[in-house]
Amino acid sequence: MVVLETAVSMFIITLLAYGLYLYSIKVTKSFAKESKEKPLIYACGEHITEKEALLADRHLFTTIWNEVFKPLYDSLRGKIHTGILNDWFFWMFLALIIAYTIIIILGGVGG
Amino acid sequence: MVNGISETLMLIGETLIYPGAVFSFVVAIFTQWFRRKAYARMQNRMGPTYTGLAGTLQPFADYVKLFFKEDIVVIRGYAKLPAFLLALAIGALMAILLMLPISPYSVYAPYDIIVAAYLLIWPTLTLAALGFLTPSPYGALGSSRLLTLTIAYEVAFLISILTPVVLASRILGAQYSLYLSSIYSWLLWTNPVLVPLMVISLLTALISLQCKLLEKPFDIPEAEQEIVAGPFTEYSGPKLAFIIFIHDIEQYVNSLIIVFLFLGGVAPFVEGPLWAQILIVAIKYIIVVLVLTWIKAMVARFRVDQAIKMLWKYIVPLSLFALIVSTVI
Amino acid sequence: MEIYPPSLVLAPVIAIVSAFAMPLIGLTIKNRRVWDTFALTITTIVLILSGLGYTLVRILGKPFVYLLGGWPPPVGIVYEVDEFAALLGFVSAFVIWLVTIYGVKYFDPDEDGVEWYYTMLLGLEAGVLGCIYTGDVFNVFVLFEVLSITSYGLVAFWNRRGECIEAAIKYSLIGALATTIYFLAVTFIYASLGTLNMADIAAKIRGIFFPVTGEPYGNVALGVGLFLALSIWAFTVEAGVAPNHFRVLDAYQVSPSTVAALLSAVAANVGFYLLARYLITLLSGARAVESIVNAGLIIVLIMGLISILVGSFLMIVQSDINRILAYSSVLNYGYVCLAIGLATPLALAAALFHMINHAIAKTLIFLTAGVYVKAAETRSLDRMEGVGRYAPLTSALMVIAALALAGVPPFNGFVSKLILYEALLEANLAPLVIIIILSSALSLLGYLKIIYHVYAKPPMKDYGKVEPPGAMLWPMIVLAALCIILGVASPWIYDIFIEPAANTVFETDKFIEVAYELAEKLLAGVRI
Structure with a gap:
């Protein structure tokens, strides 16, 4: 049952990688400063509004x-x-x- | 079905150590170093030199640096979902390793090539999903470019790898299984009628693999000058490390598939000693990586419609021709 | 031991009787709750009866025949139900039941004409179950009409909207043509074989004669060929397989989500069921019409391919949520047709499994789309951005349905596609595998489009409370759970339910034998 075995393997690796990610954000939280630029949308050197940053479906x-x-x-x-x-x-x-x-x-x- | 505790342990061991997580990490570092070094030498640059012997540890240093950087989540973006998708993609890629002959206990079943095909498409779709999960127009644009390309090159790549599988199954009885086809594929080169088919599908596989890895001339979805980094624009820290790792591991897995399905795997040493088999597979792997790097260094980027037209006009029909001939031959 | 469980026959009868009773109830009792309760009760009863019937067919181990009026098989109308039909009937009744529950809260309390909606819904259920259970070619025509006419009514439910009227008119004109063409097909088979009973048709083509029956007349091969050509056309119109798919697109786009779900998931399966029944059980394997049946199978296969290509290519350029789903239906009908056209046991299992999976997942995604359309008051994806963030649970269910339809691993759609791939590789048709993979990738784009606009895009306005009430939510949760269960437990589901049911399609001998024995017994005067 190859599907089952690959699924088990995929599951283990996924857990491992996701665990690593959680560990990383836990560690970095302890020494990283919260960046202030997060709320700004910055594109090609200009600040644009959220509405402008959206793409229409046809694009x-x-x-x-x-x-x-x-x-x-x-x-x-x-x-x-x-x-x-x-x-x-x-x-x-x-x-x-x-x-x-x-x-x-x-x-x-x-x- | 996994029978018994020892086989389960074997499966877990393979997943975690060889050829799974640990070994893949080592190979990924080596591949990235080799690619960077070769690419630099082709452009008359030095490439990584500082960390480790001839810079071999530079990719490792990069990974460690990225891994301990802040994970910036943009406003209206998602924090955990992209990380989970990336983890799934890594899992999908490593699961394919179990189906290849490099793992000591390979899993296989009739028709499992379809499962492998699905697992191969998974990382690309994850990368595309990443772009859509940010509010950035660059992300969405890059992802839509990636998806448009995906349809062309994934199809071409699948057709290309299906050709040896179909041939091996119809002639040598490999039951459409990736593992069995990999073992028998070297016999296909001994039949002069099949050699042209193998050459055609090898070429199309290499070109579509170049596209799959988003390398020049197909780096359209992450064209720096146009859309920053495309789907990956808003990602930093551990997620970026994952993205780079996926790129390396994709190169590793897909090149291995090419080595086993097209280049005959352990070919001259089918009966031979283990060290010779390992050596020949490593050499073939390096050759594939070198060829891909060489293409990358040689050409400039296509425009997006040029790339798609080229894929649909030449690569897909060519590979489809090989596949159709291989089903009727 | 001979048991003749009447429950399967009772199911469509109860549905049709209550469909006729519904307007009367609507006239006398002007209370929406009474109507809801009545429709719910009837659909529940029908669900139980069809489930019971499936169990009994399983226990019996062979098709069961029920005589309406006590005439021996080739003369009177019989219901002949094998496992394939019983399983499909049960799934249809189940989906209709869930959609009915969802519909109670989906339609606003002041919505006009809900009693007619229930009338049509019960009529549709009668038509679907009748078509699936009947063993008589002409009775198929009658119930086909019931099914079609009720579906015209359902499409025209919002009769104050111009687009609904237009879609309903187109739907009904083409549908009326299809039923008429099917009637023509029936006349050809009756003229050349002198019988309308399915078992008798299958027997006579193989040179077996029932105790009471006429001789074949004229050029049988020509008659059967015309019958096949016309009925394939009629059934593909009914199902919506390209190039006969035009009417379903408009209909699914504008009609209420419950109606779109019913038509796409349940009504279309009838067409596939009849295709498989006629092409494989009745006619294939008979020496006299072998080449005709093969030609018919090739036609079905090619139509499936066209359907796959048209569905996947046009799906990704739509920007109307329901229309995307309509094209995705056409795409999935293509898969089923392709599998039926292959006509191997493995392919038939793939077809049956995909019919069931598509019924479940497509119903789910149409129902979730209904929630969004109701909240955003538009079907345009551009103008409903971010609405899914106000209904996280519904969005999660929508994502499950989309992934299941696209054929992403642990979900059910993947498994049926995997079986279809195996069937294709077994038949040495590897290039078609590529077409399916291509269409899956394209369709995933279409579903990603929905997910992106509905969920990933930041909302631009406050939609308020979008998450539907529990009565609408839990049918969707059940369907989503089924998507996962049918995917994860697929090896067992396949072994226990799908494979035996698909194999019965090929058991023509049993199909004839059961009816034959019954006829002999009746003529010998044995009381049953």
Whole structure:
């Protein structure tokens, strides 16, 4: 049961590493001074507000991904997922016809 | 299933000492030193010299320094969750070591390559999650870049390591297990038909590994000039030490996988003495690290869309070609 | 010892009768609490009955047949339930039960038309259980209609909102087409084999004749081929497998979270159940239609692949929480279809396990999304940032569901994917493994997006009290616990429940034999 053994091993190491982290913050607390710059958001030499520091959803994963796969998405979203029933029916019936043809040809019936 | 106390103890011992925590730490330090030294020499610099013999202890000193620095938690950030995720990632990477032939008692089962694949993806996702757990735009941007890249290179890397596994399983009966495939993989080089497939997947594996390690030309998610340190911008102290450790240990584990699956592991000394086997694996490991460092020193950074296009246009199709051929051959 | 446990048959009957009683109760007693209690009681009874039925089928060790009206099998309507159907029915009843509990507090006290919601919900339960339990191809059509019509009503529940009406109209137009096409399929099988009974169809194709039955007529292979092509299409529309997935996206996006959970987790499974039943139990292995069935399996497999790619690629570019989940449903339907298309015992186990896991995890994530949408009064991820921090428990449950759906190790989604990988590698289809890993990675991006916006982002306004009341919380806790239990205890769950149930799909001989023996006994005048 390889899953169990790797899980046990992963669990042990995780505990060990997390314990080390807890030990580290315990030790450092005793001699480190609390830094005062923590509450400030500092970017490119300018202080910005919290609202400015947020990213909109469309900037998150999709910008790069969208650009690289632009042709794919253009056809997927613009031509297929249009929200118009006629377009949908076209693709759905295409599927039906293809299924039908595959069954007729591969099944070798109707001859 | 772990049967009996002695096997359980064996498992714990392997996890903690060899090839687990202690040994990995030593290897991580050595790898980091070697990489830094080689990289520096390629650029006509000296590299670490001060601590230890020829600077060998410099990474250790760095770890100790980072470990005892203050753990700064930014406002609206999380304190313990990132540390726990990092600990999980380290655990995932070390668990893979148990499936490789370097551990004296390897765990294996049919189809365990899938488990290994999941464990291999885990650290990358952790690193990406780190960026999203800070309110910093650099973190979020770096993470979104990392995730966009992840999809390309993890797929390429998995396809590449699947090729020898599929070949070994279909021809030599390795049952899609990482351990058995590692043991039999050297036999694949003896068949001239399979050599081109192995070469192609070795190349794609090396390139996608370079991307996995976020080294040049793929260091886009942590491009200093653009987004500071990307996902790791807001992390300091022990968490940063963990992040660097994950980087080293990723290089160690993935290079070992390449050594065993592609370069034949203990190959010329399959029957030979133990010291020769250890030596040959070490030499192959150093060669892999050296090649990766050499790529790093040689090239400049890609733009993000260039990198993704290159991965999707050349690396993924090439590796997929090798995989498809290996399933039908 | 012959026992004919009626409990399984009673479950859909009780559900449909109470569905018709619900409007009457709503007319006479204008008290929301009475309606809640009634619906809860009925769903609880149905849950107990289906659980009892599953236990009895397990004890019996073979499919059990129940005659409606006492006619011998090929003539009258029969209910034929094997372990696969019984397990799936139980899981469906369980999910419906939890969703009903959640719905009591989910709908505001002054919400209009809750009695109709319960009517439709009970009707949906009757349709789902009936479709799963029945042993008659035409009865499937009837209950398929029940299921579809109630689901149109459920999608249109918020009938003051334009988007809901639009989604419901699209949903119902396509759904009506699917049921009609299925009716057409039934006419073809009836014309060529002269029977509507599943066991009789399976028997006749293999050259076994029931005591009372007609001869096959005309080109049987052509008839079966048309039947398969049309019914595969109808069932994939019902389930929402690409390219027949369009209607489910809008429907899941705008309908109430409980409805989206029911449709995505329960109603879709009916389509997969019928696909597996028709393609594998009824028709595969018969020499006369072997190539047709193989073609049908290939179609299902390819549709699964398209579904996986479409679902994963479009999932990550959405910014509406429900729409992300809708695409994730399409993605998961793809996995199930892929597994059914492989048609090996291991793959069928993967399909069944994934159906169950998806039902549990998707219900959970839809229910948690309902909490956020209700608190933030928007479905846009950009405008609900940080709302999860006001409901830490719900957020923790949401994270569990997301990880389970993405297939992250200790959770249940990982296990069913692992079995699917094994089935694929066993069938020597390693490149498809890569497609699944790719789609899993992509889908993880989609779920991370939800987690990031809902929980990791700092909140920009005070949402007040978001954490739902206990009645909404504990169904979610149960589902989350199941996500973990099914994942951690998966070796045992797999051995005890999944594998035997999946194997019954392939036991056509038993399926025929049980009905055959019963028919013989009836004709010989034995009282049962």
